[in-house]
Amino acid sequence: MPLEGPARIVSELTSRGYNAEREAVTLIASADEPFALLEQAIDGAPENALVLETAHVRAALERARGDASETDTTALDATTDPPVSTGTQPTKPASSAGSVPVETKGSDAPRSAIDTSRQAVAITNDMTGESTGTGEYEDFVAVFRDRLERLGSKLRGRVNHRPATSIESMPGGSEVAMVGLVNDIRSTASGHWLVELEDATGTFPWLVMKDREYADLVEELLCDEALAMEGTLADDSGIAFVDSMYFPDVPRTHQPSTADRHVQAALISDVHVGSQEFMHDAWNGFTDWLHTEDAEHVEYLLIAGDMVEGVGVYPNQDEELDVVDIYDQYELFNEYLKQVPGDLEIVMIPGNHDAVRLAEPQPGFNERLRGIMDAHDPRIVSNPSTVTLEGVSVLMYHGVSLDEVIAELPAEKASYDEPHKAMYHLLKKRHVAPQFGGHTRLAPEEKDYLIIDEVPDIFHTGHVHKLGFGKYHNVLAINSGCWQSQTDFQKSVNINPDSGYAPIVDLDTLDVTVQKFS
Ligand code: D5M
Ligand code: FE
Ligand code: ZN
Numbered sequence: 001m002p003l004e005g006p007a008r009i010v011s012e013l014t015s016r017g018y019n020a021e022r023e024a025v026t027l028i029a030s031a032d033e034p035f036a037l038l039e040q041a042i043d044g045a046p047e048n049a050l051v052l053e054t055a056h057v058r059a060a061l062e063r064a065r066g067d068a069s070e071t072d073t074t075a076l077d078a079t080t081d082p083p084v085s086t087g088t089q090p091t092k093p094a095s096s097a098g099s100v101p102v103e104t105k106g107s108d109a110p111r112s113a114i115d116t117s118r119q120a121v122a123i124t125n126d127m128t129g130e131s132t133g134t135g136e137y138e139d140f141v142a143v144f145r146d147r148l149e150r151l152g153s154k155l156r157g158r159v160n161h162r163p164a165t166s167i168e169s170m171p172g173g174s175e176v177a178m179v180g181l182v183n184d185i186r187s188t189a190s191g192h193w194l195v196e197l198e199d200a201t202g203t204f205p206w207l208v209m210k211d212r213e214y215a216d217l218v219e220e221l222l223c224d225e226a227l228a229m230e231g232t233l234a235d236d237s238g239i240a241f242v243d244s245m246y247f248p249d250v251p252r253t254h255q256p257s258t259a260d261r262h263v264q265a266a267l268i269s270d271v272h273v274g275s276q277e278f279m280h281d282a283w284n285g286f287t288d289w290l291h292t293e294d295a296e297h298v299e300y301l302l303i304a305g306d307m308v309e310g311v312g313v314y315p316n317q318d319e320e321l322d323v324v325d326i327y328d329q330y331e332l333f334n335e336y337l338k339q340v341p342g343d344l345e346i347v348m349i350p351g352n353h354d355a356v357r358l359a360e361p362q363p364g365f366n367e368r369l370r371g372i373m374d375a376h377d378p379r380i381v382s383n384p385s386t387v388t389l390e391g392v393s394v395l396m397y398h399g400v401s402l403d404e405v406i407a408e409l410p411a412e413k414a415s416y417d418e419p420h421k422a423m424y425h426l427l428k429k430r431h432v433a434p435q436f437g438g439h440t441r442l443a444p445e446e447k448d449y450l451i452i453d454e455v456p457d458i459f460h461t462g463h464v465h466k467l468g469f470g471k472y473h474n475v476l477a478i479n480s481g482c483w484q485s486q487t488d489f490q491k492s493v494n495i496n497p498d499s500g501y502a503p504i505v506d507l508d509t510l511d512v513t514v515q516k517f518s
Pocket of ligand 3: 306351352353398462463464
């Protein structure tokens, strides 16, 4: 329920005499049991508090996590926020992290110097410093309005649509169409599907018959995505039978742009420096290789989040930390970054292990962290952002919503083994994280930064630690692997990460080669 959840939380709070910080509402809204959390947060807040602060909610989550860890350590994963160490008492990295790298001298056959005057990088949709959301009800309304408006505009030309409220007053049997956001998906007792669409005027129910071709598409739907439906009104005009369904999608005829010289980009993510499982040997192999003649055309390095392992991201994560202080982790990451040839253009976005707000869109790192990660002067932008390299646009998104797509869709449509296919669904929905209130935490802003407004030439994600790539309507989707070997958690749930691979894209052809360093 896109509009009601946060709204109900805000009204529940106001009815008890509380104002609330925006992040507090977002955190509550994204919990598995929002109202239980709301109760606990209020219970824990000081008696004279007028504003429910994020800290009160976090404290309630911490208490719940403490309780849960005695019984079920994973129950609260989706609702816990990482407490970020303040760094006021810096600790030295543990001795096992003693392999602090030195600058490589390169191999015997060093790459020739890059003519940096030919490099061209442009960034769009970076929302760093643009966050205006306050978590008020109006922000949730605004972000969904914006989504309906902008994704709807990609659908309105394709159907003869009517507002939800005017469909009800049309005669039974009429041909009708509507553009809206998916508000609810339910199966009926007889095995058909009821999909409720919402627009600015209200909601209207659409029935997808189980034996129609579109029934197969219902299992791809996520709440809050934008759709158009076309069909026939029932006799009482209270429901419509779906004949066709339309997604914002990428046109099949989409022609990607390419660079006009032979130049390559390395697309990586999930470095996880600071984790005991960070693979320094593989990383050293990668950066050594970048100095060789083989890599002389690699002029760009894109890193799609999870630079470091972070602190308190998952329950019991501390047991697998090599470096326990978050700032020390970034210092060490910067040492590893120094190994990369200095003439590479580097662009990076944060991920869910990084020390920025967890809710998406995630602004680029703050000044203190930018000051630490200064090797080769990287461009640090928000998650998501679009970076255009010599005319080739790359949509960079860390990829937390992929977990959700993989969990919600049938295995043949999206799985960890073929992460690029999960990415295809995001391209089809033209949104990097459609579902609100589920696994992926979203922060309402006045504009929906998570919409895929322009079709990118390349879509680059990470997060699921699996390597996979392929083309969807000529858009190259690449999920880069990681630089972390299997963690205990991953072992326990049978995730076999693809560690130590660097996919390299030819920007003049969009061909991909994979370099392996593990
Ligand atoms: O996520 C790496 C992948 O593993 C991603 O698919 C989430 C999943 N993962 C890893 N650890 C956990 C825990 N503890 N709970 C739930 N899911 C998890 P990354 O963000 O790099 O840790
Ligand atoms: Fe990761
Ligand atoms: Zn991640």
